[in-house]
Amino acid sequence: MTSSLDRHAHIAKLRSHRLPVPDAEVQEVLAELDDSGLLAEIEPLVHAPTGRRRKLAVQALLLGMCLAAARNTGTVTLTSVANTLFFTLSDQAREQLGIPRYPDHSQGFEAAYGVVRRLFHRIVKAVDPSPLPKNHRIDRDLVARLLSEADPDELARKRSIMLRIANLILAMSLRDAHVLLEGRWNGSAALDATVIGTYAKGLSSNSPVTASDPEAGWYIRTAKHKDPLVTDGPAQDRVKKRLFGYDACLVVARDPDHDGAPLPDGSADPDVVPSLVVAFSLDKPSHRPAEVALEALRHVDARYPRGYLAGDRLYPDQKPHKFQLPIRALGYQPVYDYAKDQLGVQAQFAGAELIEGNWYCPSMPQPLKDATKDLVDKKIDKQTWINRIRQRTTHLFMPKQRTDAEGHRRMMCPAEANRVQCPLKTYTLGRGIHLPLIDPAPSPVGPPTACAQRTITIPPEAGAQLWQPLQYGTEDWQRVYFRLRNAIEGMNGFGKDPLYERLEYGGTRRIRGIAAQAILLAFQLAHANKRKLTTWAGSIALNGHRPHRRPTRRRKTKPLGSWTPEGYLTEPSK
Template sequence: MTSNLDREDHLAKLRTRRLPIPDAEVHEVLAELEDSGLLAEIEPLVAQVTGRCRKLTVRALLLGMCLAAARNSGTVTLTSVANLLFFALSDEAREQFGIPRYPDHARGFEAGYGVVRRLFHRLVKAVDPSPLPKNHRLDRDLVTRLLNKADPDEITRKRSLMLRIANLILAMSLRDAHILLEGRWNGSAALDATVIGTYAKGLSADSPVTASDPDAGWYVRTAKHKDPLVTDVPAQERVKKRLYGYDACLVVARDPDRDGAPLPDGSANPDVVPSLVVAFSLDKPSHRPAEVALEALQYVDPRYPRGYLAGDRLYPDQKPHKFQLPIRALGYQPVYDYAKDQLGVQAQFAGAELIEGNWYCPSMPQPLKDATKDLVNKKIDKQTWINRIQQRTTYLFMPKQRADAEGHRRMMCPAEANRTQCPLKPYTLGRGIHLPLIDPAPSPADSPPACTQRTITLPPEAGAQLWQPLQYGTAEWQRVYFRLRNAIEGMNGFGKDPLYEHLEPGGTRRIRGIAAQAILLAFQLAHANKRKLATWAGSIALHGDQPHRRPTRRRKTKPLGTWTPKGYLAKTTA
């Protein structure tokens, strides 16, 4: 608002869209707030012991933000919050929350807006992990000095507070779905970082000053990002997408054991809960991806179980002590796909070989070891690859017992598991021609422990970077991996719909800084969850009646078991 005419015009538009808020809706939102734990978390952060009495409580501010999100597809602006709190609530509701009355003209609106703005920025300041001023282009030398002077422990504490509050806001959208998730979700989830813009113009890295949102960074996508199997991308390749903003790492719940297809009558299956965002974290694009992912996972409600965890090819490329081992300590079992340079034999331990995430007999035929590499290099066709993946099962090391509390596990070779016969273990011979005979390669050295001992103990760090419990390429792996990956990609597209939450552009979050962006994004993600649950509930046929709406028509998909790293088979042959 730069002039009196602009202010009056803006207020006139707000008045035309202003609808009275029923007291019943106010009480419903208040119940959600009371149950969320947000008030107890935020009120001590913004408490004041000196100065004039505050004209707006934290309870009233959060109420206004929740109401604004519900009316604007998750988008929360301080203008809309002030408009609802001071001019759309009933007199009884305003009296209950201690909200003062302002005249409905430009000066009255600006007074109310100032009250909302000051309290919100007080909250943002209390949880902002960045020591950099916002809304100014800062000299690079000044930025360096401020970052060097900042207390790392204080930054860590505030970042933890910021993510806790943001995830409490998100958790409000799961309040009604908690019973459904407890009974119809096995704890499996998909993990992915999706870019969201910020309302600031990004500057080049060699600029003497920063952008007015110095916490954000550039996101750049090339063809290599689109297809990680391509490793020879030229440096001068054309950029496909460039955006200045943040990476939001989302954790999306999905049970891969449930199909999710509509019932024969076209209604939604009431036993299959839709994919929902259960936690998230925020940081600069491609900045500490492993640590940011772990932050998000730590905010998943501890009441839920832990199952499989799938991510794109970024995550198998992380350091094991930063990602793979910590997620297993949290109770998740990783499910990966691999880039071209990660195929074939990946690691060895006590003679056993890790091939595309699973431990196999070292004497497994070489064509089976190189099956995926040969397919990518066009030495075999897709059906041959599928057949070789199935043949690998015979040579798979099998668990002797469950992993102990520290992650160590006793494993036995396929001969011990009665899957093969091996001359290095004479007592496994003579079991019948239906079991393959291992042909160990001659070696001047002694046979490795895996070939001489009945079992070996695999420590958790053995092959930790690329290990996964499911056999790569099998129908079971495809079912789990692709259903989880489809869930996260579908949720990204759902939340970025320009008719609803419109997550990607920065215009829906116009306050700069990572703390403000995290809080405003939490309301948008919460609205996406609520919208998805409402769509699913409306697609269910109850008591034999027709659903209120039909589920979205599904595209014709390929059956499981026909996927290969080079595409799908048109038809699976025997």
């Protein structure tokens, strides 16, 4: 039998096997922190002119959180931060940061942990946009009273600071990729809300008390969420997924002009930067989706360009003044797919008709107007739909001038653009039999403005909810929309990998409250970015040498132009 003395010796040996942190890594992280702007943002929040001197600086705490995230696939726990700072740094590094020494036993560790915990919760309290206490269940009447007594302006200010700090943490992961993004990314991005769990247990909505994480809520996915073309019937009510937590609205950068396929030698293309999370926001599931999306977009680095912005069918359903017009003011051009009740003619302006996001001649044949509706209703086959989408191009209103600073744009009808011949504009007749002849319907009040004038000026408010610059269903639209949507779906799956960041699992963020969740999630997203960049860089053949690893194998996909709202054609179109 092993003696007690031998057993203690073995345990002491195991405890001594902590991996020390190299000084070079410490200095590298400190340099990143200095460049990030985090210290300038956080220090004023916790500065106290009176009282006892803090035993740990903000710089040291952030260093410990960065090191802990790097060693634990993005997961930051305060115990790992305390262990890293007080027991794995060299004496020189601790002296440089002013970290006190504690003995390596239970009482010493608890003292070190208390120092870390107090400073972290002090930061969280300073940026918490909720007046509700955490870690225990609260009576609903008390919740109502606390919310009514809170200052909404102060809560909004704290939320703004919370998101700014979280996005500064995320931006640290893009430090080495910034030059690549500036030179090889056109500013296009995808937007999506992905659910992340919380460590608290969710309660029923009619419960007399709240959960111990009172800002979280239930995420419920039904069949309608999976297939928004389902608009009625019992199928839409089937629950596919239920999770108590938050919605993280991610902005993922992706250049849709490049497909990211491996080069002929099998290595990754160095000119195609992988999809990366460049900003995010956090809130209750399905709570203020438009406002939360705009919060995330406003935290995209101002140095980056602005391009196309793709979102799922949730976003065309928002109020224009809350989402569509603000994103255009930010410089983005929306790219949408549509639900069943958003197909066909949805708006008119000066006679022009908005059909699936684009302005068309009012005399366009009805079968072309109803092409997508007929496909969804199974009145036509997929090849017929593709042919009609291509025929729509002839009847499209074309830009006459660039959009002005206020979003107004001068447009000309297809007859003025030399695409068709129109009897209402006799000077367009006789241009050749290759141009279709428009057959306008007679009207007792005369032709609409678009048919009586050479051009019309379309304001940004006209059809703003569903408008998009690319013609719906065309190969250009498919290229942009699907590459952007694939980018964010791929990033969601990448970050939720159970072997790495496990974003969806609440056990990786065990501190309750939206402020703590936002900060801890930022470290996980930053780790996912760094992991993806490392994988990409390792797949590139530098200076003619073989790459360190093979790039991700690509499945064969159907060619652009063969997609329909219900899938792909059996045979590619010719």
